[in-house]
Amino acid sequence: MTADAPPKSRLTGRIAVSNTVAMLASRVFCAALGLVATMVIARMLPGVEWGYFSFVFGLLGMLAIITDLGVGRAVIGKLVHGEPDEVAEIATSFIVLRTLLGLLGYVIAVGYVVVSGCPREVIVATALAGIVVVIATPSHALTVLFESTMRMTVVAASEALARAVQVALTVLAVLWAPTLLVVIVPALIYELVSIGIKIVGVARGLGGPIPARHIQFSWWGPMLREALPLSIGLALIIMLQKVGLLLLGHFDTFESVGHFAVGMKFADLLDTAAVAVIAPVTTLLVAVWPADPTRFRQYFRQGTAALAALMFLALVAFWPVADDVIALLFGQAFTIADTASRVQIVAALFGALAHLALVALMAAGRSTLIPGVAAAALAVNLVVAWPLIAADSFTGAAVAGLVAQVVLLVAIWVALRVAVGIRRLIPLWPMSLLAVAAAGVAWAGTVVARQWEPPWLLTAAVVSVGYLVLASAVLHFTVGLTITRLRGHKPDDTVADR
Incomplete structure (x- = not known):
């Protein structure tokens, strides 16, 4: 080294x-x-x-x-x-x-x-x-x-x-x-x-x-053999993310494709931010498995909670002012896509959490489980998308994508829990509290935006700060994440077990 x-x-x-x-x-x-x-x-x-x-x-x-x-x-x-x-x-x-x-x-x-x-x-x-x-x-x-x-x-x-x-x-x-x-x-x-x-x-x-x-060409064989199940799973997940555009182009109009693509732009921004969190956590998970399952659990719980907090922050900031942001960036004609865009942001949140669980499966050497899970989620998307698109066009496609991402996340969590055999691996309680805090702040911001119509940038800033205060308290008391601890050499074992 x-x-x-x-x-x-x-x-x-x-x-x-x-x-x-x-x-x-x-x-x-x-x-x-x-x-x-x-x-x-x-x-x-x-x-x-x-x-x-x-x-x-x-x-x-x-x-x-x-x-x-x-x-x-x-x-x-x-x-x-x-x-x-x-x-x-x-x-x-x-x-x-x-x-x-x-x-x-x-x-x-x-x-x-x-x-x-x-x-x-x-x-x-x-x-x-x-x-x-x-x-x-x-x-x-x-x-x-x-x-x-x-x-x-x-x-x-x-x-x-x-x-x-x-x-x-x-x-x-x-x-x-x-x-x-x-x-x-x-x-x-x-x-x-x-x-x-x-x-x-x-x-x-x-x-x-x-x-x-x-x-050394001899390394290529092991690399490709290990990557094969993961590559198949990732290909299916990419199809899961893009299939809404293809289905709309086939069963609806290209105008609907354009409106659906607006929400995808915002979802892509969340994906970009999520990768910044997931990449370092991936290295930690690989480094400690299988020698230290306790630390594996700790890093995964804290990484998942931190990622959820970040994704909820984006959702809270966007939800009350979606139509204003879309009008500014894409033009007033695209504001009819505000509901679909909100749904796609929620789907991106679930997708980011599923991505972290996916790399945890990979770190634990259980990549063979990924293709089946991804195929099941894609199948769900295809089954529910057709009637939803017929009923509600691009918004229906967004809802179908959300349902598929939820299925993907739950299935990967179950597969991960079974594969590694670690109890209390998924931080359900912290994420539930974060979800409640985000929903409450987003609802309040939406009410204020509709009743008094303050500048949208002010609304986004205020709801973001309000959510951050609540999220910081949740992360501190549930998984032990604070600025002081994050700057320390390692996380707090006792708090992380809550």
Whole structure:
């Protein structure tokens, strides 16, 4: 282990919190700037080119099913528990494997638009934008190296700086030449800046032992075998998240697809924030299992409660002022999607909690349970979506997604509890109290907003502060999470057992 990387014995709650704070701040910053860039492009590009742009990057986003394969989550245990020489070989093999998966994704994307007869502009744009996938896939491999050593501040810095550069270049691009191919270039620059900073960090040993110069192909077999059930499960979960758009496009109108996509934008922001919390907790869970099940339980309970508190905060801030926020960002015509957007935010909350339970299953070496659970949730979505869409269009699709996410969360919790055999693993009491606090504050904020119509930003700020006061008390008295304890070396065992 390098001098710069924390030893395994110090992979504690204190380091996890510092990583979480850095990643959360970076992700919120990047999400805000990304939204600005999207709004600029949408307003400046001709309508048809904006459609091409959305299609191309939507297609590239779906390729995560191929380019990820869950290998990163499967390999992190080897990076945490392996000896330095072994870890160096694993790191190199992992980076090369991810690079090849990125190239495969690029070929599939370009091949799809060619075979499906897309317009020439879409084919050319995909060929250019697809380079993003080729760069981003090995870049994510480097992120996993930093995750294994709890050095996510490097990743946070690289993403924040790269996003700032991208937005600045996007503004210049639309002012200079607002055309499809020109506005794609800043996305490529983003990936180059991000991976460049990560490469420097890895070379300095911040990602653990410096990757070996030779490739051990023998590692690929175990990596892919361990990742297979996880990759199938993740593919099904991605389909679960996106199937509402596909069903609306088939059974309803594309106007409904557009309204449904508004709520998805907000749900994606919650997913981004959730990953910032989940990544450090994942490393802790991998590090302590199976040697210390007590600490595994402690980290999972506190991580779940903290994640729930964060997700409820977003829900409370958004719920009373949803129509105002939608009107500001997307225009008055989209405010009819406010109810669907609220429902999608709730679904994203359940999805984030399910994601944390999913990585806990992976950390415990029980990834084989994930595909069945994900398939059951997807089946529920498909069964209930059809009649709900027929009855209530895009709002019905949002409700179907919420039902499916609840099924997914409960099923994964049950699977996790059975798999690890640890009593009182799920912090039901803290989350119930957080839910009651969030519901009460959101209801009060909604009543005030409708009765007196104060500035929406003031309403959001007041309800957020009110909820934070209540949530802090809940976390303190139920799972022992306070600022003082979070800054300590490890969580309080006694309080965490409440």
